[in-house]
Amino acid sequence: MIKLENISFDHCIKCTVCTIYCPVARATHHFPGPKQSGPDTERLRIKNPELLDDSLKYCTNCKRCEIACPSNVKIADIIQSSKWRYFKNVFRVRDFFLARTDLMGSVATRVSYLVNFFIKLFPVKFFLDRFMKIPSERRFPKYAQGTFLSWYNKHRKEQEAFAEKAVYFHGCYVNYNNHDLGKDVLTVLNAINVGVIVTDEKCCGVPLIANGYIDKARKNALFNIHSLEKSASAIGARIVSASSSCSFALKHEYPNLLEIDNSAILDDLDYITRFIHERFENGNVPAMKPVPVRAAYHSPCHLERMGGVMNTIEVLKKIPGLDLTILHSECCGIAGTYGFKKEYYKVAQKVGAELFKRIERVNPEIVITDCETCKWQIEMSTPYRVEHPVTVLARAIDGKKL
């Protein structure tokens, strides 16, 4: 049956502008591009799912096609939903593990030293490559010992004492891999007199969506909306996230892709730099020490789609001493779990090649970006260290070395 509300493909005027701006179509001829994989063939798939073409799996869901489309066709949404609507769901161990960042994290953080040690060993890499189809070239993010949440719980009281508070959706990466980023969020928000409240949350769903676990993604979405709403409305707070992809999922993927009503939290959601920028604009700027570093800023695709890039740039511009170059907007190629899959690894690296070249031309001391997976990709593919804008801001505030 054709659902009437889902006919944005009908607005397509076949101009091919989307395909021009698709980084994957540029990198490989195996992918016919957003126009063909999206609106062109969707009308066929609706009639007969057998007309499904395998090549649409190449799409990384970067959303660059949607930004370019003059006719507002939700091209990437069409492709993503076709992936899980029409492909038969075959269980793959690898995809299951890649999708379940929270499950993996909660186990790995108990034995992080072991996991971090083993994952680097040749036989393990060989096994992953050969049997799990995770390319041996791929470097993994390190797991932390324990969770961010357990650290936070020791500081909850101090945070609750602030008059103004924000609910912080920390996401899996901060919880299991990078506690420091979560701590930096506290440093920065506290410096502008905002307390940080953490509530119950589940993985935002981005890796689940990418790997076709839609029911699970929907469950998580409902849980998160409910939990965030309860916590935020109780104290009249806004909800912030420092991961551009989590933020994007909460705001856009829930209603557009998962078809879940997020209106209860939508108006309160802020990607963190927007929250900070707004306060800066109102004169609430903390005292900052110079951070005399030459940095190159890379804007993640999902932040671009949300229109949040300017906030990050404006916030970074306020840091004294920071010598900032804004890199031309390019996709880094990793697209969450995409770059962890052997069949796409080469494409992912080729997509990112232009960005890596541009970074090398600037030759900065650090790269700054808002997305954790962009960070993994750039750190793996170039010699440069990558930091989150909030981390750079936190160093300007606490004066510690970046």
Place this chain on the structure above:
Amino acid sequence: MRYDCVIIGGGLSGITCGIRLAEKGASCAVISTGMSALHFSSGSIDLFGHEGEGKTVFRPFEFLDDFIGSNPLHPYARCGSSQIREALFYFRDQLGREDIDLYNNDDANHFHVTTLGTLKPTFFSQRSVFNEKIRQAFEKKSKIAALNFEGYRDFYPELAVINLKRNILFRNIEIISGKILYPDYGDPRRNPFEYRSIDIARIFDTERYLEDLAAQIRAAAGDAAFAAMPAFLGITNFKRHHQLLQQLTGLLIYEIPTLPPSILGMRIDNALKSRFAALGGVYIAGDTVKSGTISGGRLESVYTENGGASALGAGNFVLASGSFFSGGLVSEFSRVREPVFGLRVHSDAERSRWYAPEFFPRDGHPFLEYGVETDERLNPLTDDGQRIANLYCIGALLPHYNPIREGSGGGVAVSTGYRAAELILAGN
């Protein structure tokens, strides 16, 4: 968030306006839903090509001096002919800084060859499309080779040659057509349905096959002095490739604009955005302005799809949201509407009068002349007749002109964009 000026729509008119404002130190943000009409245009900037009876205009400025007096509602009349000139040459200068050299035949129009092999009067063209050497070669009646890439479906040199031969200017010029093989073409993995100008242009940006192609062009062109090819020289480094290819082949190489997506138009889009960013402008892509707060005859702030409840404030606003094609105007069954602020629109209530029965009517389709009604300061009126003093409407959104019949689209976009910037700067 607050800027000195927020511009709605990132096409030719919006960014030209933004560049002028940013250059003068105003903080500016451009918000744009999607890519603009530049992606479909020839990449030449038309000023005025055809007058009322379809006669070609050779000296557009002279023509405009009279025309403006008798067409006071035309967007050009809102600018005045001296400011139109100032705007166009300002635009050329700005693109020059981004390494795009525009050719103009002093104050006269020149003609560029279209995909179909017809000649179109225009004011500025990229130098790979027209230049002095090409003009001289035409005058000497040198032989032309119209070449295409094997498998490229958006340009048919044979058809172009037939049409060109009908033109009196080409009657005594020998034109041959030929094909060259694009080195990657035989790749069986290549998707045959997506072999577009952009695919070719991308390979040129890598410079990988330049020598090979030069040899093929040489062979296919025989003893011709020109090679006319679909616009393909790449988007970022085309100037260098054009020079290299001319050196390697010893031929004059010129580019013919193709069906969309237009490489020539994308170069201009690229250059404008890059210039705007270099001047400190903020470009917000992929977001749509949904509504605004108007109070006391002023637009206080606007709201966007992504921004939700958080407002974007500014001292001045510019509406450069284009025509029907870009969503600046929307047609419903029995009315034409401006969707963001519900501004007063010039149109016809009777739907059957919106268009002419023929596809290419001599006088153009009436709907092309619909748009947002403004006063001479480009300020629009709300539906209930209230003037909005700090909102300026520019470009294809404006009524009372027909870009296709007149051949004036690019010129109107550039001059009204510049005009709005000047009005805003003068007001502060």
